[in-house]
Amino acid sequence: MSSERKLMSGNEAVALGTKHAGCALGVGYPGTPSTEILENYAKLEDCKAQWAPNEKVALEVGIGVAFAGTRTIITMKHVGLNVAADPLFTVAYTGVTGGMVLAVADDPGMASSQNEQDSRNYARAAGVPLLEPADSQEAYDMTKLAFEISERWGQPVILRLSTRVCHSKTIVIPSESKPVPQADYVRDISGRVMIPAYARPAHKRMRAKLAEIEEWNNAEGPNPIIGNSTKLGIIANGVTALHAQEAAPDAKVMKLGMVYPLPMKAILEFIDSVDDCIIIEESDPFIQTEVQAAGGKVRPRLERYRYGELDVIRVKRIIDGDDSEEAAPPRGKPPQLCDGCPHRASFKLLKNIGCTITGDIGCYTLGVLPPFETMDTCICMGGSIGIGLGMRHVLPEEQARKVVSVIGDGTFMHSGLTGVADMICNRPKYGHVIVILDNGTTAMTGLQEHPGTGKTLDHQPAEKTVSIEATCEAMGVDKVVVLDPSREMERFEQAVRDALASDDLTVIIARRPCILAVARDAKIKRGEKVR
Amino acid sequence: MNKVTNVKFAGLGGQGILTCTDILGRVVFDMGNDVKKAEVHGMSQRGGSITSDLRFGDKVLSPMISAGQADFLVVMGEDLVEANQYFLKDGGMLVKPSDFEVDQLTNKRTLNVALLGALSKHMPFSVEQWMDAVRAQLPERLHEVNEAAFMLGRGE
Numbered sequence: 159m160s161s162e163r164k165l166m167s168g169n170e171a172v173a174l175g176t177k178h179a180g181c182a183l184g185v186g187y188p189g190t191p192s193t194e195i196l197e198n199y200a201k202l203e204d205c206k207a208q209w210a211p212n213e214k215v216a217l218e219v220g221i222g223v224a225f226a227g228t229r230t231i232i233t234m235k236h237v238g239l240n241v242a243a244d245p246l247f248t249v250a251y252t253g254v255t256g257g258m259v260l261a262v263a264d265d266p267g268m269a270s271s272q273n274e275q276d277s278r279n280y281a282r283a284a285g286v287p288l289l290e291p292a293d294s295q296e297a298y299d300m301t302k303l304a305f306e307i308s309e310r311w312g313q314p315v316i317l318r319l320s321t322r323v324c325h326s327k328t329i330v331i332p333s334e335s336k337p338v339p340q341a342d343y344v345r346d347i348s349g350r351v352m353i354p355a356y357a358r359p360a361h362k363r364m365r366a367k368l369a370e371i372e373e374w375n376n377a378e379g380p381n382p383i384i385g386n387s388t389k390l391g392i393i394a395n396g397v398t399a400l401h402a403q404e405a406a407p408d409a410k411v412m413k414l415g416m417v418y419p420l421p422m423k424a425i426l427e428f429i430d431s432v433d434d435c436i437i438i439e440e441s442d443p444f445i446q447t448e449v450q451a452a453g454g455k456v457r458p459r460l461e462r463y464r465y466g467e468l469d470v471i472r473v474k475r476i477i478d479g480d481d482s483e484e485a486a487p488p489r490g491k492p493p494q495l496c497d498g499c500p501h502r503a504s505f506k507l508l509k510n511i512g513c514t515i516t517g518d519i520g521c522y523t524l525g526v527l528p529p530f531e532t533m534d535t536c537i538c539m540g541g542s543i544g545i546g547l548g549m550r551h552v553l554p555e556e557q558a559r560k561v562v563s564v565i566g567d568g569t570f571m572h573s574g575l576t577g578v579a580d581m582i583c584n585r586p587k588y589g590h591v592i593v594i595l596d597n598g599t600t601a602m603t604g605l606q607e608h609p610g611t612g613k614t615l616d617h618q619p620a621e622k623t624v625s626i627e628a629t630c631e632a633m634g635v636d637k638v639v640v641l642d643p644s645r646e647m648e649r650f651e652q653a654v655r656d657a658l659a660s661d662d663l664t665v666i667i668a669r670r671p672c673i674l675a676v677a678r679d680a681k682i683k684r685g686e687k688v689r
Numbered sequence: 690m691n692k693v694t695n696v697k698f699a700g701l702g703g704q705g706i707l708t709c710t711d712i713l714g715r716v717v718f719d720m721g722n723d724v725k726k727a728e729v730h731g732m733s734q735r736g737g738s739i740t741s742d743l744r745f746g747d748k749v750l751s752p753m754i755s756a757g758q759a760d761f762l763v764v765m766g767e768d769l770v771e772a773n774q775y776f777l778k779d780g781g782m783l784v785k786p787s788d789f790e791v792d793q794l795t796n797k798r799t800l801n802v803a804l805l806g807a808l809s810k811h812m813p814f815s816v817e818q819w820m821d822a823v824r825a826q827l828p829e830r831l832h833e834v835n836e837a838a839f840m841l842g843r844g845e
Binding site: 165269270293321322325326327328329397400401403404467469470471472485487488489490491492493494495496521524686687 | 701702711714715718723724725726727728729735736737738749750751752753755756757758771772773775828
């Protein structure tokens, strides 16, 4: 086995760790900063991966793989875990047969997300063990460890990453590789059908396993103690532990690798071994709350450091107990829609008409920034349609007739379809208008495919394409218009004006390919490598 | 004593910041250093400001370069100096396009590699080591134009 050192991103390291753990199928939904895990995994020899239309479906496919007795990884970003939360809570009860790892990437500081939620809360809420690597070597090692823990206890395991771990490159020395376990279905109805009668004992089984895992984490979990000072002790997790080691080279640092269930016995012993103990963690006071509840004597948390990323200087401030205002960095240039992006014409038009736009998640979210400033709301994937419907239902006529839901093609596949179903059934009095900005790709996260592009993860043709217009018509939309927003501006404007004036349910599909996808496809055609 | 060198790159999405950080990363990696490279991309990629951090030495802990900690700050445009100056430590080195004859670049897209040439004058690596890294990180059809850009930036 090669022990060659490599310079890898955290995402590449998770991909390689997954291969070396012996995984039968990787499945996920693209979302910054998690996207490159599956893309890199798919490029490795004999590794099979596919995008799912959303994170819930991705997790369900993964559950099928793990019930069939072999190994699977499911990848998503933190907000994607909200979408997948429904199956997550129940698969924690049923457990799994083959190893199942959910790689979930958090985004403290919100480099490209709509919130900075802390996925560790899901581990506690659902009762799912959670590991947290600090760099690429640990990302590689802990991916393999996560599969081992998952199979040993028959439970799903979350591998929590963060932007700094996903997108930082550090050195990795790979270790040995395992073969993919053969899938083999064994029926276990009472174990997997969660009717209340079977779910009640399943919940108790899950808690018993968690107690065993906590014991293991106390005795031999991945929680090294660095240094031997008896004065200052620091408990930290993930990349934060590296900041802490650098900020306080003389301190004794307990570097937590498994953050749920916490190795509480080992933590309390650590606290007793130092005069003064401080917990340093990014985002929510997760470890802090648990440790204090267990009676651990640690310094109180400074609320200011819940917000944004930590770095060495901020960690030094925490150690110094400095709760003073922090200097704001100079403002950089915000991102913008590309020159030549077809969404530019669409937003200009909608702004001129004076629409109230319930928006969604994608490149087109940038339509909220100057010069467009055309988006009134943006909450979550697919949210544009439901929020638009709610407004249409209750606003007075003049205002209701201005409301337009704007959504991209990838987001429509992810969670727009159910919004359309609601629109058909619970029809607002003055109808509704959805504009689908169809650029034929999932542009924001780096041009991934989805069921509407008719291509699979490796950009090769799928057997069939899901037609957005045929789907809308079949669902019962009154009027579906397809046009090119750059070439047919007059027709576009007329279509929007007609739709707003009528009581119809109208879907306008503004279709023109993303200029970046066109360039990428030309490269593929020339036989050049694409990232 | 463990000495860590901090190099911060700053520019706009699409200017090749990540590529030139990867090239320097390759040079120092090939020499056996511990290396950490941190970047933020995604939404910030689309024409907005981005920075990329490269730290190397015997042992690197945090992957990020905090304010006032950069030994070198490489900016892709004169107009980016002001917004990023706060990363530079006292006595740190600023590398910017006006350090060389930027209008002599045959291809504007090679500005990132030309800046590496300007940076290379202050670093203890040979031209050959840099060229190996340029060739390893870029497709073959771009080798010649980038080698020329590097030498222009270096002033040779």
